[in-house]
Amino acid sequence: MASTQSERATARWAAAAVMAVFFANGFAFANWASRIPTVKYTLDLEPHEVGLILLVGSLGSLLAMPLAGRVIERLGSATAAVVSGVVAVAGMGAAVAAVPAGLPLGVAGGLLVAMAGIGALDVSMNFAGTHVERAIGRAIMPWFHGFFSLGTVAGAGMGTLLSRAGVAITVHIWLALAVMLVVVLVGVRGFPRVPRRDPLPAATVATTAPATPATRATPGRGYLRAWLEGRTWLIGLVVLAAALTEGAANDWLALGISEGFDVPEHEGAFGLTVFMTAMTVMRFAGTWLLDRFGRVAVLRTCAGLAIAGLAVFGFAPSLPFALVGAVLWGLGAALGFPVGMSAASDDPLHAAARLSVVSTIGYSAFLVGPTLLGLLATHVGYRHALLAILVPLVIGLLVTGAMAAPEPARDSADTATGATVAE
Numbered sequence: 364m365a366s367t368q369s370e371r372a373t374a375r376w377a378a379a380a381v382m383a384v385f386f387a388n389g390f391a392f393a394n395w396a397s398r399i400p401t402v403k404y405t406l407d408l409e410p411h412e413v414g415l416i417l418l419v420g421s422l423g424s425l426l427a428m429p430l431a432g433r434v435i436e437r438l439g440s441a442t443a444a445v446v447s448g449v450v451a452v453a454g455m456g457a458a459v460a461a462v463p464a465g466l467p468l469g470v471a472g473g474l475l476v477a478m479a480g481i482g483a484l485d486v487s488m489n490f491a492g493t494h495v496e497r498a499i500g501r502a503i504m505p506w507f508h509g510f511f512s513l514g515t516v517a518g519a520g521m522g523t524l525l526s527r528a529g530v531a532i533t534v535h536i537w538l539a540l541a542v543m544l545v546v547v548l549v550g551v552r553g554f555p556r557v558p559r560r561d562p563l564p565a566a567t568v569a570t571t572a573p574a575t576p577a578t579r580a581t582p583g584r585g586y587l588r589a590w591l592e593g594r595t596w597l598i599g600l601v602v603l604a605a606a607l608t609e610g611a612a613n614d615w616l617a618l619g620i621s622e623g624f625d626v627p628e629h630e631g632a633f634g635l636t637v638f639m640t641a642m643t644v645m646r647f648a649g650t651w652l653l654d655r656f657g658r659v660a661v662l663r664t665c666a667g668l669a670i671a672g673l674a675v676f677g678f679a680p681s682l683p684f685a686l687v688g689a690v691l692w693g694l695g696a697a698l699g700f701p702v703g704m705s706a707a708s709d710d711p712l713h714a715a716a717r718l719s720v721v722s723t724i725g726y727s728a729f730l731v732g733p734t735l736l737g738l739l740a741t742h743v744g745y746r747h748a749l750l751a752i753l754v755p756l757v758i759g760l761l762v763t764g765a766m767a768a769p770e771p772a773r774d775s776a777d778t779a780t781g782a783t784v785a786e
Contacts (some may be wrong), residue, residue, distance in 0.1 A: 377495045378503065380553025382510040384444060384488045387546035389514025392481060394539035395455060396515075396613045397522025397635060400621055400628040401532050406467050410618075410745070414737020416467060417614055420474030423454070424482030424726045431486035432719035441551040444487040448547040451480030452540045459536040484547075486722050493708035493718070494555045505649030508701035512643035515613075519636040527629035589716040597765030598706045598717075599724030601662065604759025605699025606728035608669050611752050612638050612692060615736055616676075619745035624682045637686050641693025649698045658702055658766045666760040669695025670753060677750040685746070699759065700725065706766045728755075 403413050427447075435443045458473025492507040518539060525535045589595055616638055621631030645665070652661045672691030679685035707721040708714040732752075739748035 380550045383550035385511040386514035387543040389511035390518040391543035393515035393518030397519045397632040410740040411737040416471045419471040420478040423475040423479035427479040427483040428723045431483045440487045440491040441554040447480045447484035489704045491554045502653045504701040504705045505646045509646030515639040523632040589720045597762045599721045601759045602703035602725035604755040606725040608696040623746040638689040638693040641690045642697040645694045645697035662763045665695045
């Protein structure tokens with residue numbers, strides 16, 4: 364009994380640690396996103412130029428994420444998260460320093476480094492989260508992403524207030540980055556420890572069953588094979604649609620409101636806060652919804668909400684209607700990414716490889732999205748350009764059935780082991 368209580372306490376501490384890092388990542392990113400209008404106006408950029416800068420940042424994530432799984436296996440998710448966080452802070456700090464200096468190329472270069480760090484941190488914290496989820500035995504991945512959303516709400520709210528107060532972007536973002544780094548350094552102390560070069564945890568907080576030949580991983584096995592798996596690609600497409608839906612709001616919603624309705628930039632930041640609040644609510648409700656209705660039904664409903672919300676936002680005749688659309692959009696965008704991470708990890712033996720593949724496919728949204736939307740916005744405006752996201756949303760809706768857990772994955776999950784806590 365004492366052992367069981369200790370194991371539960373260990374699992375709760377690990378969950379809290381992972382949630383803290385999710386929060387910190389979202390907090391730093393949203394502070395940056397809330398000041399994109401400031402970057403545009405300070406540097407006097409055209410929409411397509413903003414898109415190109417964001418594109419360069421996305422390249423950083425795409426370069427880092429395919430390697431993240433191997434780095435995690437060799438260094439552990441805690442060490443990988445710390446290194447990733449430091450890289451993200453250094454890059455973002457350099458990017459915002461280039462804004463008052465009038466150096467668009469400096470902003471782009473800083474974002475390249477920053478988004479490489481954020482992308483690798485994303486894989487590290489999701490990897491840790493899947494092991495905690497398996498140890499607890501519930502679909503709590505939406506809660507982790509809910510804390511990311513809480514971080515985005517706090518970050519966007521902070522951005523709204525500091526933008527309205529006229530605080531310099533460098534002071535604002537450096538403060539946010541300091542908060543992020545401190546939380547990451549403290550949070551990773553509770554990350555689950557997984558044997559290096561082995562994506563399957565060998566120790567557990569839920570069982571002490573020994574590893575069998577069927578569950579023992581081979582070092583480095585499965586990375587190339589994961590890129591050839593049909594189900595992994597279909598999961599990646601659902602995550603891609605979700606990432607486009609969420610990422611388009613992060614990059615363009617504030618500008619869509621401030622320029623589309625000719626209002627001050629802090630009102631655009633408020634609209635982004637509304638969107639992120641809706642996402643947060645849905646993510647915390649997500650575990651109950653998934654337990655009750657299952658992945659496929661919930662994700663199809665979310666896709667419908669996102670489609671409706673984008674349409675309302677794009678065609679809204681006034682700001683209040685646009686905010687209603689932002690709420691529906693946020694509710695619909697909330698669960699695709701976290702559920703995709705869980706689906707990619709149904710078989711713990713290949714979790715690290717498949718997470719890297721699915722994350723890379725998902726983050727390719729940030730490669731295509733900023734450039735495409737920036738070019739469209741030049742001709743039709745920001746709000747109407749965002750309607751292009753309806754296309755991947757419909758495609759994602761059509762392949763949502765791939766998110767259902769296969770029977771072998773369930774059996775594997777039942778016999779899979781959990782993780783001990785990092786010292």
